[in-house]
Amino acid sequence: MHGHTHRLDLEDATIRDWDAVVVAVDPDRGIVLDRSAFYPGGGGQPPDEGVLLWGGVRTRIVGTTKGDDLFLVPHPDDPVPAAGAAVRGALDDERRTNLMRTHSGLHVLTGVVFRDFGALVTGGNMEPLTARMDFDLAEVPPDFKDRVAEAVNEEIRQDRRIDVTTLPRDEAFAIPDIIRTATNLLPPDIEVVRIVDIVGLDTQADGGTHVASTAMIGRMEVVKMESKGRGFRRLRVRVT
Incomplete structure (x- = not known):
C-alpha cells in the first residue's frame, strides 16, 4: 500500500493494464487510485507513464508525486475523472519494459564490480536503455572498462533467475552486503525490506521493477568510464 493505493507494481512487474x-x-x-501498477519512481528508476481510460475518455499520466498518498499526475490538457469513477489503467509498455531491463542490468553491473573489484556504489541515474553508475574505486587497471563489459555480458548470457522477495528489516540486514551503496539510503522507519536476488551473483535491497532473468536484459555496452575525482569512477552504459 501507499496511502490509499494498493501497489500492483510491487506484486507483479508484468502487469500493464488493470481496473481501478x-x-x-x-x-x-x-x-x-485504489489500485495502481504505475511505479512512482525511486532508487534511481524514473516513474512510469501511461493512461487512464474512463467513460470513453483518455487521460494521459505523465508522472507521480508522493505524499500521504500516491498521486498520478495527469497531462495538463486532459480531463480528469471524478472521485468514485471506474477507470482502466494502462502503462506505456515499451518505457516500463526498457526501464526494467536497464534496472536489472545495473544490478548485474554493480554485482560484477563489487565481486571483482570490491567497490560500492556512490550514485547513479537511469533512463530507458541508458544509465550511469558511480563507484567508490580508488584505482582501476587499464582494461577495467573492457573487463567489466565482458563480465557483465557473461552474467547476462548465464540467464540467471531474478527473484524478488520481502524480509523483515532485521533478517534483511543479516544478509552480508545487502546494501550496495556507500551510504545506507534505506529509511530507518521501513520495517519490511524488498530484496532483489540475481541468483548466484548479487543480492540487494531494492524497491524497483525488474525482469525475470538476466537473459531478458539483452546486452550491456559500457560506453565510457570517467574519473570524477579521487576514488570516484563513473561508468556510462547502454542496453541493447
Missing part, C-alpha cells in the same frame, strides 16, 4: 477506482482527486497533486 478513483479514490480522490487533488487539483494540485493529481489522481489517487
Whole structure:
C-alpha cells in the first residue's frame, strides 16, 4: 500500500493494464487510485507513464508525486475523472519494459564490480536503455572498462533467475552486503525490506521493477568510464 493505493507494481512487474477506482482527486497533486501498477519512481528508476481510460475518455499520466498518498499526475490538457469513477489503467509498455531491463542490468553491473573489484556504489541515474553508475574505486587497471563489459555480458548470457522477495528489516540486514551503496539510503522507519536476488551473483535491497532473468536484459555496452575525482569512477552504459 501507499496511502490509499494498493501497489500492483510491487506484486507483479508484468502487469500493464488493470481496473481501478478513483479514490480522490487533488487539483494540485493529481489522481489517487485504489489500485495502481504505475511505479512512482525511486532508487534511481524514473516513474512510469501511461493512461487512464474512463467513460470513453483518455487521460494521459505523465508522472507521480508522493505524499500521504500516491498521486498520478495527469497531462495538463486532459480531463480528469471524478472521485468514485471506474477507470482502466494502462502503462506505456515499451518505457516500463526498457526501464526494467536497464534496472536489472545495473544490478548485474554493480554485482560484477563489487565481486571483482570490491567497490560500492556512490550514485547513479537511469533512463530507458541508458544509465550511469558511480563507484567508490580508488584505482582501476587499464582494461577495467573492457573487463567489466565482458563480465557483465557473461552474467547476462548465464540467464540467471531474478527473484524478488520481502524480509523483515532485521533478517534483511543479516544478509552480508545487502546494501550496495556507500551510504545506507534505506529509511530507518521501513520495517519490511524488498530484496532483489540475481541468483548466484548479487543480492540487494531494492524497491524497483525488474525482469525475470538476466537473459531478458539483452546486452550491456559500457560506453565510457570517467574519473570524477579521487576514488570516484563513473561508468556510462547502454542496453541493447
